[in-house]
Amino acid sequence: MDDSQVPQEGNALFKGQRKAVYARxxxxxxxxxxxxxxxxxxxxxxxxxxxxxxxxxxxxQRALRGEASPLEYHMYRxxxxxxxxxxxxxxxxWRVRRHFRPEIFSKLSNAILSRYSExxxxxxxxxxxxxx
Amino acid sequence: MSAFQHRHASHCESxxxxxxxxxAGLPLSEPMAFGLASTLSFAYIPLIKVGGLPLVxxxxxxxxxxxxxxxxxxxxxxxxxxxxxxxxVARLDELVAEKQLVALQTSGFWLPYFPEDLRFxxxxxxxxxxxRDGDDYLISDPVFEDTVRCPKAxxxxxxxxxxxxxxxxxxxxxxxxxxxxxxxxxxxxxIRKTCRTMLAPVPFAGAKGIRSLARAVAKLDNSxxxxxxxxxxxxxxxxxxxxxxxxxxxxxxxxxxxxxAAELLNLPPLATKADEMIAIGDEWREIALAAALxxxxxxxxxxxxxxxxxxxxxxxxxxxxxxxxxxx
Numbered sequence: 001m002d003d004s005q006v007p008q009e010g011n012a013l014f015k016g017q018r019k020a021v022y023a024r025x026x027x028x029x030x031x032x033x034x035x036x037x038x039x040x041x042x043x044x045x046x047x048x049x050x051x052x053x054x055x056x057x058x059x060x061q062r063a064l065r066g067e068a069s070p071l072e073y074h075m076y077r078x079x080x081x082x083x084x085x086x087x088x089x090x091x092x093x094w095r096v097r098r099h100f101r102p103e104i105f106s107k108l109s110n111a112i113l114s115r116y117s118e119x120x121x122x123x124x125x126x127x128x129x130x131x132x
Numbered sequence: 133m134s135a136f137q138h139r140h141a142s143h144c145e146s147x148x149x150x151x152x153x154x155x156a157g158l159p160l161s162e163p164m165a166f167g168l169a170s171t172l173s174f175a176y177i178p179l180i181k182v183g184g185l186p187l188v189x190x191x192x193x194x195x196x197x198x199x200x201x202x203x204x205x206x207x208x209x210x211x212x213x214x215x216x217x218x219x220x221v222a223r224l225d226e227l228v229a230e231k232q233l234v235a236l237q238t239s240g241f242w243l244p245y246f247p248e249d250l251r252f253x254x255x256x257x258x259x260x261x262x263x264r265d266g267d268d269y270l271i272s273d274p275v276f277e278d279t280v281r282c283p284k285a286x287x288x289x290x291x292x293x294x295x296x297x298x299x300x301x302x303x304x305x306x307x308x309x310x311x312x313x314x315x316x317x318x319x320x321x322x323i324r325k326t327c328r329t330m331l332a333p334v335p336f337a338g339a340k341g342i343r344s345l346a347r348a349v350a351k352l353d354n355s356x357x358x359x360x361x362x363x364x365x366x367x368x369x370x371x372x373x374x375x376x377x378x379x380x381x382x383x384x385x386x387x388x389x390x391x392x393a394a395e396l397l398n399l400p401p402l403a404t405k406a407d408e409m410i411a412i413g414d415e416w417r418e419i420a421l422a423a424a425l426x427x428x429x430x431x432x433x434x435x436x437x438x439x440x441x442x443x444x445x446x447x448x449x450x451x452x453x454x455x456x457x458x459x460x
Contacts, residue, residue, distance in 0.1 A: 001417065013247060013250055014250070015247040017247060017277070019142070019275060020141055020277075021142055022387070023384065024387075030387050030388035030391055030410070031388065032142060034140065034277065040369065040417075043366075043427060044370045044423075044424055044427065045370065047362070047366040048183075048367075051363065079252060080253060083295075084294070084296075087295050087298075088294040121242070121289070
């Protein structure tokens with residue numbers, strides 16, 4: 001990649017940040033050049049965000065219909081999955097899955113809830129409802 | 133000790149190590165840190181899942197640069213991890229109070245200065261703390277253009293995130309002064325090591341790893357809406373972008389390293405190899421572009437086409453490293 005080919009089309013997700021990429025200058029030397037972003041990178045990052053957002057939305061709908069607890073929604077919204085949430089809280093996966101059931105989630109102690117709240121960075125007062 | 137200088141880098145770990153070594157007395161560029169630690173690599177490991185998909189890596193495992201620079205530069209690194217967060221905080225504060233430059237392993241998800249959309253649970257983001265101002269740490273994050281600040285509570289959360297490759301509050305630093313090494317000895321050794329990795333006779337690493345990835349991509353099902361195929365291709369490119377550095381970026385860093393090595397060793401053929409490496413990096417960019425267009429539906433979803441490109445890439449990298457091996 002030459003200096004002139006360094007992508008500058010801008011990646012909206014960078015929020016104005018630039019990243020350093022290495023490219024060949026006119027003198028033939030490769031050196032770091034700030035890049036405003038590449039559409040390819042934006043496409044694949046957006047794709048990952050969309051997958052996570054879709055999972056969160058499905059979980060939110062399930063929670064609103066009373067088929068799942070808000071915990072599943074908050075998990076996806078925190079960009080986590082089951083293994084990561086289990087590891088972050090120290091609660092076994094089968095137990096976390098059990099807590100996805102609304103009737104069991106509603107009876108959880110504050111101690112357990114605060115572990116979830118801490119791990120996902122969701123405040124205690126928000127964890128009981130599937131609202132953003 | 134002179135004042136610490138922040139430098140914008142392409143990759144966090146090589147950027148952090150180049151800054152630490154430079155501060156310790158030996159001016160070291162990011163590509164030199166990267167190449168000297170023999171970091172260029174390729175791995176495709178279906179058994180390790182990242183977000184449910186196989187691990188694809190375009191460089192050596194995290195910590196490889198920190199570990200790899202010790203021997204060639206005679207560098208003594210102190211590495212500490214902590215079982216409890218408060219111990220980790222106290223130790224960091226103690227070192228910062230001594231004006232010691234400290235590198236940390238963190239999870240990017242919890243760092244508030246990261247743009248929201250780029251925060252993922254990725255546990256091996258490296259940065260340097262170079263001071264404190266009240267409850268804020270002063271941070272040199274090599275992938276950012278300027279220095280940043282981070283409140284203590286957030287940084288602590290980032291240092292003690294859980295999950296795959298959890299940082300456990302890991303800090304690393306050096307108190308030693310680094311002398312000019314014998315380039316004639318350490319550079320050829322580092323290049324030979326990279327050649328060994330890239331030509332390793334195992335199906336999950338090096339050129340053979342690229343071939344295994346090509347086979348996996350060829351088998352992707354593009355019938356129906358092709359959701360899985362798109363997801364897989366996106367993942368492959370993301371590993372190249374976010375964890376890599378912009379379309380085969382590691383290949384370009386390695387090209388910069390080969391140019392520096394050509395001068396230090398007075399071996400012009402290495403500079404020619406650097407140009408070939410740039411061409412290989414450009415090819416990785418083409419693969420990423422083709423995959424991205426397929427993901428967005430601007431191009432027909434044809435995993436076999438990407439597989440063929442990958443397979444050609446495997447051949448190119450294989451012959452590149454065979455020729456490089458013969459030079460040093």
